[in-house]
Amino acid sequence: MFHYAIVGGGIVGLATALALGNKYPGADLLVLEKEQDFARHQTGRNSGVIHSGIYYRPGSLKASLAREGNRSMVEFCRERSIAHDVCGKVIVAVAASELPFLDSLHRRGVEHGLAVKRLDPEQVREIEPHVRCLAGIHVASTGIVNYREVVAKQVDLVRSRGGTVLSETRVERVRRMNGTQVIETSRGTFEAGFVINCAGLHSDRVARLDGVDPGVRIVPFRGEYYELVPERRHLVKTLVYPVPNPAFPFLGVHLTRMIDGAIHAGHNAVLALKREGYNKTDVDWGDLFETLTFPGFWKLARKYYRDGIREMARSFSKRAFLRSLQRLVPEIADADLVPAESGVRAQALTSAGELVDDFLIVEGKDSIHVCNAPSPAATASLEIGHFVANRVPSVTRG
Numbered sequence: 001m002f003h004y005a006i007v008g009g010g011i012v013g014l015a016t017a018l019a020l021g022n023k024y025p026g027a028d029l030l031v032l033e034k035e036q037d038f039a040r041h042q043t044g045r046n047s048g049v050i051h052s053g054i055y056y057r058p059g060s061l062k063a064s065l066a067r068e069g070n071r072s073m074v075e076f077c078r079e080r081s082i083a084h085d086v087c088g089k090v091i092v093a094v095a096a097s098e099l100p101f102l103d104s105l106h107r108r109g110v111e112h113g114l115a116v117k118r119l120d121p122e123q124v125r126e127i128e129p130h131v132r133c134l135a136g137i138h139v140a141s142t143g144i145v146n147y148r149e150v151v152a153k154q155v156d157l158v159r160s161r162g163g164t165v166l167s168e169t170r171v172e173r174v175r176r177m178n179g180t181q182v183i184e185t186s187r188g189t190f191e192a193g194f195v196i197n198c199a200g201l202h203s204d205r206v207a208r209l210d211g212v213d214p215g216v217r218i219v220p221f222r223g224e225y226y227e228l229v230p231e232r233r234h235l236v237k238t239l240v241y242p243v244p245n246p247a248f249p250f251l252g253v254h255l256t257r258m259i260d261g262a263i264h265a266g267h268n269a270v271l272a273l274k275r276e277g278y279n280k281t282d283v284d285w286g287d288l289f290e291t292l293t294f295p296g297f298w299k300l301a302r303k304y305y306r307d308g309i310r311e312m313a314r315s316f317s318k319r320a321f322l323r324s325l326q327r328l329v330p331e332i333a334d335a336d337l338v339p340a341e342s343g344v345r346a347q348a349l350t351s352a353g354e355l356v357d358d359f360l361i362v363e364g365k366d367s368i369h370v371c372n373a374p375s376p377a378a379t380a381s382l383e384i385g386h387f388v389a390n391r392v393p394s395v396t397r398g
């Protein structure tokens with residue numbers, strides 16, 4: 001029997017395993033991942049940004065864990081020689097109507113204690129010579145990394161400290177028997193004193209397997225990317241973001257230098273017809289049925305159908321996508337863009353039709369469930385791990 005079993009081998013699961021190992025040295029840890037390898041889903045298919053934490057509502061978990069997480073992720077990479085670059089980013093206003101939002105973002109950055117600087121267009125051009133804008137802000141602490149490399153290192157660390165990390169092991173059922181959590185998987189049954197659910201796109205289902213109603217449904221939103229052809233990478237030096245829509249801070253295509261030198265352009269956010277649906281044609285009728293029969297989905301759709309249509313247009317029309325990018329860098333042309341790998345965001349939605357903005361962690365009996373960990377959860381992962389570990393009691397083996 002294990003002391004702790006963690007479901008999900010993404011960055012949140014592995015960071016939690018490390019934090020639990022630190023809190024309870026000597027505890028037997030088990031990490032269960034259904035795929036052949038780790039970081040196959042959100043963690044391995046994202047923009048690779050170590051966010052600063054500027055966007056998030058003061059007082060939210062996101063704000064504090066992202067700010068601290070930025071520092072701890074950079075330190076983790078530095079100490080383990082993982083390639084990363086704290087290159088900073090610019091957020092730019094391209095229309096007069098965006099200037100008040102840019103100013104409030106600048107104020108928020110200052111309140112968060114970040115190194116933010118208001119820039120005039122000339123100063124923006126010194127950093128990003130091909131950007132055209134009315135004003136911008138520079139956020140110095142934003143960085144880039146390949147989160148797959150972070151996870152590969154975390155797997156090594158958990159194993160080297162005596163933990164058991166299994167791939168190709170899907171959790172199918174959890175039941176409590178004589179004070180023990182019995183976990184039935186595709187590779188047999190395991191017992192643990194306590195279960196920690198970090199199953200990303202399936203976190204609501206895993207919670208329900210454990211008899212916990214998380215009060216939300218995960219709705220998958222695919223984020224699609226293009227990348228600049230190598231000859232045009234010089235158009236972007238670091239990271240260029242538009243001023244976010246306050247209602248949907250995760251919308252708005254941006255330009256991101258990846259740690260391997262590629263420049264990614266994206267991402268949009270369209271409803272995915274499958275939780276792990278990375279292509280437009282991917283459909284899972286069970287997943288779709290669950291989304292469409294959830295009352296919260298229709299409430300959301302009624303409220304925001306215009307934004308939804310705009311995102312769909314950007315998905316099906318390269319020209320619409322290009323136009324969004326040209327608002328930031330007018331020189332980008334159609335021939336400069338080639339499609340790149342997409343990602344799917346696990347977004348918790350309430351039955352009232354509200355997108356859950358903050359991280360959501362739900363406690364069960366002998367279990368804890370991370371039920372909403374969208375961006376910037378990769379950045380914040382080490383801190384989410386501490387936060388969760390602090391809520392996990394000491395377990396003695398039966």
Ligand SMILES: Cc1cc2nc3c(=O)[nH]c(=O)nc-3n(C[C@H](O)[C@H](O)[C@H](O)COP(=O)(O)OP(=O)(O)OC[C@H]3O[C@@H](n4cnc5c(N)ncnc54)[C@H](O)[C@@H]3O)c2cc1C
Pocket residue numbers: 007008009010011012013032033034035038039040041042043044045046047048049050051169170171172198199200201202203206222223267342343344345346373374375376377378379380
């Ligand atoms: C397009 C996109 C761009 C993003 N960009 C950024 C960014 O630049 N910076 C940032 O900080 N964040 C970013 N994010 C967010 C970030 O990637 C996620 O918040 C983070 O990776 C979540 O990690 P996770 O471990 O919770 O989920 P995941 O990485 O999805 O891991 C969950 C794991 O659980 C496994 N699993 C599920 N069900 C079971 C089961 N029943 N049994 C066993 N295993 C199971 C899955 O196979 C998966 O490996 C982005 C997200 C997307 C989608």
